[in-house]
Amino acid sequence: MRRTSAALTSLLVLGGALSACSGDDAGGAEAVAKQLAGALVAAATPQSGDASKAPDPLASVPFTGADSATVTKAYADIVDDMDGVVPTVAVGEVDSSADKPTATLRWSWPVVDGADPWAYETTVALSHQGDKWSVGWAPDVVAPDLAEGETLDAVTQPTDRGDVTGAGGTVLVTERAVVRVGIDRSKVDAAAAPASAKALARLVGVDVKPYVKAVSGAGPRAFVEAITYRAGEEPAGFADALGAIAGATTVDAELALAPSRDFAAPILGRVGPVTAEMVEKHPDTYRSGDVAGLSGLQARYDEQLRGSVGRVVYVVPAPDSKDPGADKREVYRHDATPGQPLAITLDERLQTLAEQVLAKTRPAAALVALRPSDGAILAAANDAATGGQNYATFGQFAPGSTFKIVTSLALLRAGLTPESPVECTPTVSVNGKQFKNYSDYPSSALGTIPLREAVAQSCNTALIGQRDRLGKGDLASAAATLGLGVDHDLGFPSFFGEVPAPASETEAAASLIGQGKVLASPMAMATVIASVQAGTTVVPRLVDQVDVSVPAEAEPLAPAEADQLRAILRQVVTEGSGRGLADVPGPPVIAKTGTAEYADGDTVRTHAWMVAAQGDLAVAVYVETGESGSQTAGPLLEAFLRGAR
Structure with a gap:
């Protein structure tokens, strides 16, 4: 702990015999007491920017027998470890007529937000010569019974963060052992700290410049974390390399973690030390050193999950105390309140399976599986190529021919039946824009064919040829x-x-085959085929405590419409582009493949999609770049369906 100047060894003696004070003298005594109170608050308030250049709030306070610089240092030594908590200091009774004039200071420290403050009173000695008043100084002006060299230390008592549970109450995220790696500034001097920070940053693979800046700007006793590893997952040879860096050390701790590093990571999010930006934006919620949710569900439900931290304020003995056995003494305590759990619908086995299925894909890919009977999302996986982005539930891509499920419903409502004849031509032109079928479309399925076969074979031209049957808003309504x-x-x-109103006839034609300005996420397309399977509009749900309901805009799906759609999508599997799923064990599979062109610079590439439903399971697979839905997304979906049984 810091050492207080020897000049402040005892309460300063007030000089001169005191006579009775006039009313003006009493006013002067109160004024100087209020001046001190205000300066004590200002001096305890953390400064932004270079604190060394900030004015000293105590510099203008007249002290008896001590200079303000000495008092400033002594006060800073006492309160520096109060974790940034700023007290209020009010002046109570002022007795200016006593033989030894005094003023009462009423201190209140909001140690824990929303809890009773640490409140007490101290007494400050006053002195005057003529009409000039000054204040005495001693450590017990700051806190009762505070002796020379003693300091205050507010220690955060961490709360137990609430678990995140999945299907069946399985614990998905809970406190698990970790190793925090960083620089301990108390073990390396200021001159050597930047070099140590640079070496550690390079060792653990974090950005060098920001970390060096953080270490250089930290206090002389701070631990500046660089990275956190799960216990037992430190790199080979890590301990020896760490030992060669001055001041580098590890701290054993616990952190809220999922079963594996990548398990539903973009959705669940991450927990860690709060950032400086979080503290600045929410000073009433976070303080430096707090642990909080930084992204995903952990951030959105942080207040619920984190509970409330506790804090204990100690008086810490001077380092050179004559009593070597002196212990710190507790002067305030507020115990932590545990966080509350968050229940979600992810199924640990199916989420793990989905991630394993995507593990070998090279392009960015996502898979969503949900339960048609209640909309519960059982898996929402993103592969490594998504770069940590949540494509699964928040991606925005053209759905291609998987959207023909929607188009089929719109045409059924317009009077067609699965047996209605439609013309599947090699190409069709709309206002000069030529549309065609995919490159290996079977020639045997050209000509006049039933609507069900047009969907099963995914004939673009046949559906575009029916565009005049649909009125404004029909496609959006079916969606x-x-x-x-x-x-x-x-x-x-x-x-x-999104199914926006088309701006042209060409755009309307593109919308019918899931291109143009039509966009969807894998979750949305899983919902589409889930609604067909369930025979009613399905609303996906993930967080149990959030009530979901069918939007009022959704026209109910008629039983006959659902039966017709299931029959059409079953033919996709038995005779069409989804034949790869025909021998999957279990109940009948319904499916739809899809591709959608997108521009990658000067190159036109293809999104690959496939959606399917079997029993009470609906699945969508999206691959950013592929050959086709059946060739690229199909094997992934098949592997998931087989593994899910």
């Missing part, structure tokens, strides 16, 4: 019935898709 295109807050990052 809403199947759970797509109506946005609402489900308590997690979600994109339900």
Whole structure:
């Protein structure tokens, strides 16, 4: 702990015999006491920028027998470890007529937000010569019975963070052992600290410049974390390399973690020390050193999960105390309140399976699986190529021919049946824009064919040729019935898709085959086929405590419509582009493949999609770049369906 100047060894003696004070003298005594109170608050308030250049609030206070610089240092030594908590100091009774004039200071420290403050009174000696008043100084002006060299230390008592549970109450995220790696400034001097920080940053692979800046700007006893490893997952040879860096050390701790580093990471989010930006933006919620949710569900539900920290204020003996056995003494305590759990619907086995299925994909890919009977999202996986982004529930991509499920419903409502004849031509032109089928479209399925076969074989031209049957808003209405295109807050990052009104006839034609300005997430497309399977509009849900309901805009799906759609999508598996799923064990599979072109610079590439439902399981797979839905997304979906049984 810091050493207080020897000049402040005892309460300063007030000089001169005191006579009775006039009313003006009493006013002067109160004024100087208030001046001291205000300066004590200002001096305890953390400064932004270079604190060494900030004015000294105590410099203008007249002290008896001591200079303000000495008092400033003594006060800073006492309160520097109060964790940034700023007291209020009010002046109580002022007795200016006593033989030894005094003023009462009423201190209140908001040690824990929302809890009773640490409140007490201290007494400051006053002195005057003529009409000039000054204040005495001693450590017990700051806190009762505070002796020379003693300091205050506010120690955060961490709360137990609430678990995140999944399907069946399985614990997904809980406190797990970790190793925090950083620089202990008390073990390396200021001159050598930047070099140590640079060496450690390079060892653990974090950005060098920001970390060096953080270490250089830290206090002489700070621990500046660089990285946190799960216990037992430190790199080979790490301990020896760390030992060669002055001041580098590890601290054993616990942190809220999922079963593995990548498990549903973009959705669950991350927990860690709060950032400086968080402290600055929410000073009443966070203090430096707090642990909080930094992203995903952990951030959105941080208040619920983190509970409230506790703090204990200690009086810490002077380092050179004559009593070597002196212990710190507790003067205030507020115990921590544990966080509350967050229940979500992810199934640990299916989420792990989804991530394993995507593990070998090279392009960015995502897989969403949900339960049609209640909309529960059982898996929402993103592969490594997504770069930590949540494509699964928040991606915004053209859905291609998987959107023909929506188009089929719109055409059924317009009077067609699965047996209605449609013309599947090699190409079709709309206002000079030529549309064609995919490159290996079977020639045997050209000509006049039933609507069900056009969907099964994914004939673009046949559906575009029926565009005049649909009125304004018909396509968007059919999408809403199947759970797509109506946005609402489900308590997690979600994109339900968009079916905007087309700006031209060409754009309207593109919309029918899931291109143009039509967008969807994998979650939205899983919802579409789930709604067909369930025979009603499905609303996906992930967070149990968030109530979900079918949007009022969604026209109910009629039983006959659901039966017809299931029959059409079953033919995709038995005779069409989804034949790879025909021998998957279990109940009948319904499915739809899809591709959608997108520009990658000067190159046109293809998104690959496939959606399917089997029993009470609906799945969507999206691959950013692929050959086709059946060739690229199909094997991934098949592997998931087989593994899910």
